[in-house]
Amino acid sequence: MDSTLIALVSMGFLGAVFAAGLAVASKKFAVDVNPQVAEVEEALPGINCGACGYGGCSSFAEAVVSGEAAPNGCPVGGSDVARELCRILGIELDGKGQRVIAQVLCKGGQEEAVEQSTYQGPRDCRIAHMIGGHKGCGYGCLGLGTCVDTCPFEAMAMSDNGLPVIYEDKCTGCGNCVRACPRDIIVLAGDEYGVHIRCRSLAKGKPTRDACSVGCIACRRCVKECPVSAITVEDNLARIDYDLCINCRKCAAVCPMNTIDIQDEKPVLKKKRSEV
Amino acid sequence: MEIALIFLSAVFVNNFVLVRFLGICPFMGVSRQIETSLGMGLATTFVMVVASTVSWLIQNFILAPYNLPYLQNVAFILVIASMVQLVEMFINKASPSLYKAMGIFLPLITTNCAILGMALLLVMRSYSFGHSIIFGLGAGVGFTLALVLLAGIREELEFADIPDALKGAGIAFIIAGLLSMAFGGFAGLV
The missing domain is CATH 1.10.15.40 (Electron transport complex subunit B, putative Fe-S cluster)
Structure with missing residues (x-):
């Protein structure tokens, strides 16, 4: 009992001495921080x-x-x-002043896209892509989950339909999946934007339609419908400029192929951020 | 004469890093540039000298008289941690750039086993007060010497044609091993 008391007192005494010394030193060596x-x-x-x-x-x-x-x-x-x-x-937020998250720009899962062959190689999209892929569409998701494997935040999973799904609350926008995808299907977009043209096919309308039931056939109806000219068609593919998009969803309503996807939980933006 | 022996022994023959293999973490971590490694070495040396002094006092006036040897580790770490805090504040005030360059390795001096090892060794060998300080100084100088030697070589390595597989940490470990073998040559000198 006695030695316990001595141990406690001596260690407490030492601690108090050092604490007092450090307190004095922290005053003396205080650094002014911004x-x-x-x-x-x-x-x-x-x-x-x-x-x-x-x-x-x-x-x-x-x-x-x-x-x-x-x-x-x-x-x-x-x-x-x-x-x-x-x-x-005291600085202005520009259009990029928001969180970015990954978006998968392909809707052609096992149900929608035609498979031209059966792939039995390693479960890696990069390898499958090297031999041309097993889908009728040469631009679509290969569905082997390489992006899911590289996600360090468990923010992705493969759906039953063979497409990657992104859990937006977990996604940090690190871009690992963007770099992993051999077909550049995944892009980073601001988390406010809820309208996405989910197709990457540069093929003409007819071959695109033959290979996939939800591919962009470059009919330009969305281009005409867009009130803010956010959509353009280039190389047989409609592309959306997120910096201009206001989530009005008018393009999705007219898309005959149902390529344009809306995320209902994201509200229509009244004004662009850059104008606020 | 004995003072010189203790000092030289701590610096060369039983160099804390290269012969005793204590404090390898900052040895590999802060040996990229001579300037930072010198700063790290000096900071560690200061902590070692103060820690050896205070540890001796604690050992001989508190732990030994009251028969509390089991509190050695706790008491010594307390001393070291406080000294590191002091050094950290001082360096942040005196040279913010050095403070940035040393980064996390500065607070990690606390857990540098070379310092605790030194404190325990001087107790084990029952050095006198003066000898303890010399031993602490020698240990610090030896640590600085090892760091600066490796940093000097690594600075030159930047320009060397190194095989891809060995670039970066790999070649640094090989160099550290070679340095350690070279210091093995001092064995038996004292």
Whole structure:
């Protein structure tokens, strides 16, 4: 009992001495930090996950204040934090000031797309792509799940129909799947945008229709319908400019192939961010 | 004479990094540039000298008289951690660029086993107060020497034609091994 008491007292005494010394030293060696850095750090999630590419929230805060990193660089905080950071720094959010997430631009799963052969090789899209793929469409998703394998956040899964599904709440926009896909089917888009032309086929209308029941046949009806001229047709494929799109869904209503997909949970944007 | 022996022994013959293999983490981590490795070495040396002094005092005035040897690790780590905090504050004030360059390895001096090893060794060998300080200084200088030697070689390696498979950490480990063997040549000197 006695020795326990001595141990406690002696260690407590040492700890108190060192604590007092450090308290004095911290006053003496105090470094003036930019108050904005502290404010930015306060607004960040503060879990030091490192997903932004910096060592932690405090080094990211410094980088944001110095202008080295963009205010939307925090994938965990998303657009709310990005807006807050812009308010602190007094800068304008441009169209890119939001969280980006991956979008799969192909709807041709096993039901929709014609298979021209049976593929029995390694379960890797990159290998399947090298030998031309097993689908009638030379641009569509191969469905072997290479993107899902590379996702570090478990934000993707293969559907029963053989297409990758993205869980948008988990997606951080890291872009690993974009780089993994040999057919460039996955793109990154702002999380506000809910209208996507899910086709990458550059083939003409007839071969596209033969190979897939939901492919873009470049009929241009969406181009005519779009009130903000966000859609253009190039190389037999309609493409949407997310910077212009306002989620009005008019294009999806007229698409005869049902290629254009709407995510109902994303509201119509009244104005473009850049105009706010 | 004995002072010189203790010092030289700690620096060369029983170099903490290259012969005892203590503190390998900063040895590989902060040996990219001579300047940062020198800063790291000096910071570690300072912590070692202070830690050896305070550890000796704690050992001989608290732990030994009250028969508390089992508190050695706790007490010594307490000393080291406090000293590292002090050094961290000082470097942040004096040289923010050095503070940035050392990054996470600066607070990690706390867990540098070379320092705890030094504190435990000087107790084990029952050095006198003066000898403890010299031993701490020698250990720190030896650590700095090892870091700066490796950093100097790694700076030159930037320009060397290294096989792809060995680029980066691979060649650094080989160089570290060669350095260690070279220091093996000091064995038996003291």
